[in-house]
Amino acid sequence: MIHRGLSSCPQSGRWRSTRNIKSMTTRIAHFRAQAYVAQRELCYYCRCKMCISDPAKFARSHGISVPQVRQVQCTAEHLTSRRDGGTDTRSNIAAACWHCNKLRHARKTPLAADRYRDYVQRRISRGAWHDRFLLKSLRQSAHSSQ
Ligand SMILES: [Zn+2]
Numbered sequence: 001m002i003h004r005g006l007s008s009c010p011q012s013g014r015w016r017s018t019r020n021i022k023s024m025t026t027r028i029a030h031f032r033a034q035a036y037v038a039q040r041e042l043c044y045y046c047r048c049k050m051c052i053s054d055p056a057k058f059a060r061s062h063g064i065s066v067p068q069v070r071q072v073q074c075t076a077e078h079l080t081s082r083r084d085g086g087t088d089t090r091s092n093i094a095a096a097c098w099h100c101n102k103l104r105h106a107r108k109t110p111l112a113a114d115r116y117r118d119y120v121q122r123r124i125s126r127g128a129w130h131d132r133f134l135l136k137s138l139r140q141s142a143h144s145s146q
Contacts, residue, residue, distance in 0.1 A: 077093065
């Protein structure tokens with residue numbers, strides 16, 4: 001379950017009560033924004049530049065399409081998933097792109113965050129992660145902005 005602009009760990013979609021949704025999502029969004037800055041706008045796993053606000057502007061400035069921006073939409077990622085006892089704390093929240101986040105949790109048994117990062121990096125080195133054009137555009141952009 002993806003909540004656009006908010007936390008999108010699949011686990012985050014399941015709140016027991018609707019009363020706390022606002023404060024919880026606000027807090028997670030805050031941690032996500034902090035992680036986004038700390039990670040220099042790069043996905044924790046694939047190191048691609050992420051979009052945190054205006055998709056149309058992001059698409060224009062990186063020469064990609066708006067639908068492609070969805071792949072790299074910044075999401076809050078629980079390093080230790082809630083299923084495994086992870087909490088909504090700053091130290092447990094990283095910023096990850098929608099694609100990496102979704103695929104990590106699509107696995108029957110999600111890999112631990114550091115192992116998943118290794119997995120993603122191996123896939124990238126074989127050109128088997130994200131759309132090739134997208135990867136090239138965003139990794140180049142990330143490089144040139146340093
Ligand atoms: Zn990613």
